Amino acid sequence: MTRTPGFDTSVAHQARMYDYLLGGKDNYAADRAAIDAQLKIYPDVAFAARANRAFLGRAVRYLTAEAGIRQFLDIGTGIPTAGNTHQVAQEIAPETRVVYVDYDPVVLSHARALLISHEAGATNYIDADLRDTPAILAQASELLDFSKPVAVTLIAILHAIPESDDPHGKVASLMDAVPPGSHLAVSHMGTGLLDSETQRGLEAHSGRAMQQRLTARSREEVARFFAGMDLVPPGVVRIEDWRPEPGADAGQSVLWGAVGRKP
């Protein structure tokens, strides 16, 4: 089951809104209008986007440098910006292989054009929906060796999957396919991080103004994505509190983040 979106710039798109927040130029008037509306509900939205990007960087550095991972399955690639998964990983280990997955053909065409691997490693690009895990695994196996540990990264994407599409089951089937020593990294729009009025406002806005309807989940629901795995300390925390580095800017994100290891 894939649901490829039509290319429509008249309705805000999560990947392009994120691009705008990170200072990119691949966004359209509707994306910027949606951000302006979000800012009225939640003034830290740009901080949250930067914090999410920074979390991706710290998680990938941890996975490469400390956990020894050399293969990544990055689902929900988004529009390329600075510090993409393969760049962060290949800076530490140039031989790292990264498979990028996105269901949006235009986002994916940007990835193909702009996410160019170090010559010692490799990148590949898969046009598939997170809900279609058999398709993802079959195509990813062309570049990745599933007998060796793989890090699956699901950064700010699971909240676009409603309960009716069984997000926990999808993550479990991905992690079943990878061997012990593999890792999972998640960031996820969360409940319990903002006052309930702001929370309700953000969810209602996504339903009104965006192509993706977003579902925030609690800390426990996010922890459940790591069922059967060992959480890397400090566990499930606000993304900016996950192994913070000095010099990070201040603000309050609305995302839970965690990294876990399959024993």
Add this chain to the structure above:
Amino acid sequence: MNTVVPDGEQPFSGLDDTPVEATVLRMMLGGQLRRLREAAGITPERAGLEIRASRSKISRLETGRVGLKGRDVQDLLTLYGVTDEDVLEKVLALVRQSNTPDWWAKYNDILPGWFEAYLGLESAASTIRSFEIQFVHGLFQTEDYARAVTRPGRKGAPAGEIEDWVRLRLSRQALHARQKPPRIWSVMDEAVLRRPVGGPAVMRAQLRHLIEAGAMPHVTLQVVPFSRGRHAAESGSFTVLRFEERDLPDVVYLEQLTGAIYLDQRSDVEQYLEVVDELSGEALTPDATTRFIEQIARET
């Protein structure tokens, strides 16, 4: 400092950190001049009067399409209420820096002003995206192909002039060899590959050259095959130039027989970005494009 800048930043701050291309410098200086003029509530006509120039000259100056003269900039800044000696000094130094001769200066005899501006933008861009419906993009043409494309447009031109055009086109390709070349992402209609410009032998060599170009890490080529039917090509050929500097807008370049149009208003640019985004989603992937060009080369 007694100047007023809408966003509250110091005027001309951040311009002297790293050496930048003269064109980028002109665009940034021009943008700053526009902001200062608007903040002072002065019309382009009034500004033009001050330096004995037209409204459109002010517009070209503010978008970096023409060189800046120190004297003009000094007069404009005075009109806009910028009187701080240090600021004036700094700006005039930047103006001098923006006037260093460009590599294409030796082609001045043949080069129309409307195309010279493009050369500046192209060599300053960090990303070049294009959609081609007729001809292979100039950055990927072989010498023979370039000669075959150039000749019909310049009937009666002396042979030497045609050779100058060909050399100029090939000189642009020096950017491929830079330490940090721009990203070049070119989408083309199948017609570009089918039209045997210069005859089959020239075209076969051109197709092989395209395959080699596509293998360079900074280049991405995609073909929209006829079989994809309808595509967003009502626009004709165009090039979108993007610059590293966050403040600089994308510029769309539309070439015509006797001139060119440059668009940098966000609402205009976005329509072209939308077309090229949609086309890149519809087109063959870069790998499939290589196989497709190989197939056409065998048929040519």
